Each structure stands twice: as structure tokens, then as C-alpha cells.
Amino acid sequence: MLPVLLHIFIFSYIPMYGVVIAFQDYYPGKPFLAFDGSVHWVGFKHFVDFFNGPYFARLMRNTFILSFYFFAFGFWVPILFALLMNELKNGVFKKFVQTASYLPHFISNVVVAGMLLSFINMDGVVNAIIELFGGTPISFTTEPGYFPAIYTITSIWKSFGWSSILYLSAMSAIDPSLYEAAKMDGANRFKQMLHVTLPSIRPTIFILLIFAVGSLLSTNSEFILLIYNPALYETADVIGTYLYRDGLLGGNFSFGTAVGLLIAVINFTLLYIANTLSRKYADYALW
Template sequence: MRVSSRLNKHAHYRNLENLQLYLIMLPVLLHILIFSYIPMYGIIIAFQDYFPGASFFSFNESVRWVGLKHFIDFFNGPYFVRLMRNTFMLSFYFFAFGFWVPILFALLLNELKSGLFKKYVQTASYLPHFISSVVVAGMVLSFINMDGLVNEAVKLFGGKPIALNTEAAYFPAIYTITSIWKSFGWSSILYLAAMSSIDPHLYEAAKMDGANRFKQMLHITLPSIRPTIFILLIFAIGSLLSANSEFILLIYNPMVLETADVVGTYLYRDGLLGGNFSAGTAVGLFIAVINFALLYIANTLSRKYSDYALW
């Protein structure tokens, strides 16, 4: 009886602890439900000729159902190839050159011995993340114009200034470098958190076996953060068609549309400014389906070959 009573008390305390955790999660779950799941019913207008004020769910004359018309129009449209190419290329450049930068930065930062200097570098690397995209865009545009800092440096070394803000060929590099600079410090937090949980005795044992700092990083630190790397890699692959449209809108112009125009900027121009809400929803739904398919494929392959997966 005493054992049974103790077990019941233990189960009761565990339920109370779980209840507290659920209550902590409740605001986040409500936020996701209200702002992410409930609005999903609006994707139905992708199959309608929707106009503001019309009902979403009705088969009367106020709703004009058009099926896949908006999807077909987008596929056959004059901008389809350019939009898909630019969206994929800009996202791929950021993925290819930006994914490993936070990992390398976290590894190097973890090797610093001076705690004060380490905290200073870590804090300084976070700051760009908190700078408004509008401010960053203004900084970039002022740096790359004819009288900007970049061209002043070019002239200093005897080169000829170039109007980088109007040259389409330079836009991918400008976007990629700026995006990496703004995000690498903040993205390194997860890797640093994973490194902080590594057992220090592993490093001590490696030192006794004669391993130097580089070998310790290669054989202890990197394998220990491998689950975090794979999880973030899955998310990165799942967003290969999600370029930072808000930032692109702030720094692009008609002269660089050939390499800067992406699906997000097209949705803003045609869907919001043009009032084509159904067509814009159809394009957004199409991109979301592709991103989900990439995420699912990446997760499946990761689970099969590395045992790390989201589900």
C-alpha cells in the first residue's frame, strides 16, 4: 500500500510538472494556431477570381471558381522562368556560402581562451541581426553607389568606379554578402549552445592522448554538434525557394530586375499592388508546396543516412 501510495504521489507531481510546461507552451501554441493555421483557409481563393468583400466558401454567383487557371497562367507567364531561376539562385547562393559560416564562426569562437574577448566578439556578431532591414538597405545602397565606400576603395587602388547598384550581374553577390553578414552571428547561437553541453572530460581525455586543439575540434566538437547541423540543414534545404523578398524590395531597382526579381517581389507587385489576390495566393501556394516537398525529401534522406530528422 505504501509503495502504491508513493507511486500515486509521484505520478501526481509529474502531472503537475507537465501541466506547468503545457501552460508555458500555451501562449506559443495559441499564437501559432491564430496566426499560422486559422488563416490557411484563405488559400482557397487561389482557385477563385476573388475580389475584396466576397465570400470564401460559397457556390452562389458572388464567388467565381476558376480551378487551376491562376496556376496555369503563372506557369505560362513571361516571368515564370526568370522568377524561379532568380529565387532559386539567390537562395542557393545564401545556402552554399552562408550555411557553413555560422558553424565555422562558432568553432573558432569556442576555441578562444579569453572569456572577455570571446563575449565581446560574440555580442558584436549579434548586432547586425537587430539592425532594421531598412537601415541595412540604406547602408548597402550608400556603399555601392558611384561615390560610395566601395568605389572609393576601388579608386584608391587605381581601379575604375562601377555603379554597382545598377549592374544586374553584381546583385547576387551584394545580396549574398549582406545576408550572410546580417545573419551569421545570430545563427551561430544554436551551435554555441550545442557546444556548451559537450562533456569537458572528452577534451581532457583527448589531451592526454596527445590531440591538439585542431584535432579536438575535428573529432570531438564537430561530431557533438552534428545533430544540430543536420536539423538546420534540413530547414535550409526546405527554404531553397524562399529568398528574403523584403530585403530585396529595399535594394533592387528596375535596372537589376534580370537577376533580382524573385517570386516574393513579383507577389508584392502583382498580388498586392496590382490587386490580383487570387493569382498571388496561387503563386504563394505553389512555392509553399515545393518548399514542403524539399523539406520532406531532405528529412527522409537525413533520417535514412544519418539518423537525424525532424520526425
């Protein structure tokens, strides 16, 4: 474990001292910490500016909605897929389906974004199908109302196969004698899945559920940056994309760090609450 621990310490913990610039007016070239008066401390100014900013409500709304949609519709898909895969008895076909479901995880966000935009353009496959059934082509790339569904469906397609690996691993550890006992009691395959498989993978489900709640204000900003445009800001502009534009491209490093720190604190708070509730009511927890 030493190489992994060193990697985490060097790249995840040592850089954390940089969060101090969230409380400064920092400019590139200035020190993070100094005692000669060159560091201009501003306290919680950047946090207040974000709360009072004109985009605060839109950013929080869009971030929460996109994350909630992915959580509500995407969390159970890997579980259902793993349950169905566990019922397959044809080994060759099972391996083929598993491999095919894993592949989207390894496709670059850039490639997926290019594929998606080509599909939903006015002359793309989706509009061709709509026209085939007598409908009118839709400008998906300029209509904000369609973005949440497009983002959610694409994100689920890209991640569900890879996310099912943990559930399949948990299922492989189930004692076969439990299924034999269920058969002797007259349980069919559906009831075996309901009363043996699901209870056996319950700890894994709860642990991943806690992690999912802890990332409720996190979206795949990289992917959104590749597929959105100013016409979609109403529903597509999230905290991550705003920080990229204003914090990185705009050079407002202190402001961007402050907002990122705020979201990290909120996510940790949600994680702590979810972990506490899970430990209290389900007896499963991270700590």
C-alpha cells in the same frame, strides 16, 4: 507553452482557409466561401497562368540562384564562426565578439538597405576604395551581374552571428571529459575540434541543414525590395518581389495566393525529401 500554441493557432492556422482564393477569381469584399453563386471558382487557372507567364523562367531562376548562393556560402559560416568562438579562452574578448556578431540581426532591413546603398553608390565607400587602388568606379546599383554577390554577402553578414547561437549552445553541452581524453591521446586543439566538437554538434548541423533545404525557394524579399530597381530585374527579381508588385500592388490576390501556395508546396516537398534522406543516411531527422 499555451500562449505560444494559441498564437500559432490563431495567426498561422486559422488564416490558412484563405488559400481557397487561389482557386477563385477573388475580389476584395467578396466572401471566400458562399453557396449563393457569388464565388467564381476557376480551378488551377492561376497556377497555369504563372507557368505560362513571360516571367516564370526568370523568377524561378533568380529565386533559386539567390537562395542557393545563400545556402552554399552562408550555411557553413555560422558553424565556422561558432567553432572559432569556442576556441577563444579570453572571456571578455569572447563576449565582445559574440555581441558584435549578434548586432546586425537586430538592425532593421530598412537601415541595412540604406547603409548598403550608400556604400555601393558611385560616390560610396566601395568605389572610393576601388579608385584608391587605381580601378574604375562601378555602378553596382545598375549592373545586374553584381546583385547576387551583394545580396549574398549582405545576408550572410546580417545573419551569421545570430545563427551561430544554436551551435554555441550545442557546444556548451559537450562533456569536458571528452576533451580531456582527447588530450591524453595526444590530440591538439585542432584535432579536438575535428574529432570531438564537430561530431558532438552533428545533430544540430543536420537539423538546420534540413530546414535550410526546405527553404531553398525562399529569399528575403523584403530586403530585395529595398535595394533593387528595374535595372536589376534580370538577376534581382524573385518570386516574392513579383508577388508584391503583381499580387498586392496590382490587386491580383488570387494569382498571388496561388503562386505563394505553389512555392510553399515545393518547399515542403524539399523539406520532406531532405528529412527522409537525413533519417536514412545520417540517422537524424525532424520526425
